[in-house]
Amino acid sequence: MLVLRSSPTSPFGRKVKIAAALLGLTDRIEIVMADTNDPVDSLRQQNPLGKIPALILENGEAIYDSRVILEYLDYLAGGKKIIPLGEARFIALREQALADGIMDAALLQVYEGRFRATEKHEPKWLDHQNAKVERGLAYAEATLSTPAPQIHVGHITLACALGYLDLRQAGKWRETHPKLVAWLADFEARVPAFEHTKVKS
Structure with missing residues (x-):
């Protein structure tokens, strides 16, 4: 096991x-x-x-x-299930890296609040991390918001990034990224595990 x-x-x-x-x-x-x-x-x-x-x-x-x-x-699982071969592999891994970066930046904002007293929060640091999230979302909205025939690691990671923003930032991203809202709804309908792994805030 x-x-x-x-x-x-x-x-x-x-x-x-x-x-x-x-x-x-x-x-x-x-x-x-x-x-x-x-x-x-x-x-x-x-x-x-x-x-x-x-x-x-x-x-x-x-x-x-x-x-x-x-x-x-x-x-x-036998390979090529969620990580494609050839050039498609690197596209999937690049999308995963982008979404991982969004999650990293969002998590660092959480840590700033968790490990530093409020009066010691560094606004420049928080703004720096938030800018990464915003740029990542803007790129995803523009280029990654069309549902794909086969789900790969990039899609899984993007869904988790959006879910984490729902959890930690009350879903504010939804107000300005309608294509990603639709994309995530499609992902959730196709992947029941997304709902099953959701943590209620």
Whole structure:
């Protein structure tokens, strides 16, 4: 049995859960909560960076981060399921990188509020991260908002990024990105795991 160390609110962990569902691997993965702030959590031995998600293999070795885990799951499922071959592979990976960057920037804004007292928040830092999110969304709205015949890692990650913005920023992105709103509705209809992995705010 594979073990996924994650938390319910992690958009990167959600990526793995959705990919596993699409690949028919959910029954092979046990999900075990991880506390990245707990110095005695075994996560820090499984991933020296202390980050989630981490996938523990049956031989005890760990694979991280989410991008590598999705590669591994696609391999387990026979390959070419969520990561295409040829030039299409690099397009999918580029889209994944963009959406990962949106999630990273949104997460850093959350961390600023979580780890610094309000009076110590750095507006320039928050604006810098928010600008990354806005540029990423603008690009996705313009170029990635047409539903694709086959879902790949880029689509999974973009859906998780939008879901994370719904969770942490009350879905404000929806007011100015109507094409992405429609795109996400299509994704959710096609991928039941998106709803099943949703955390209510």
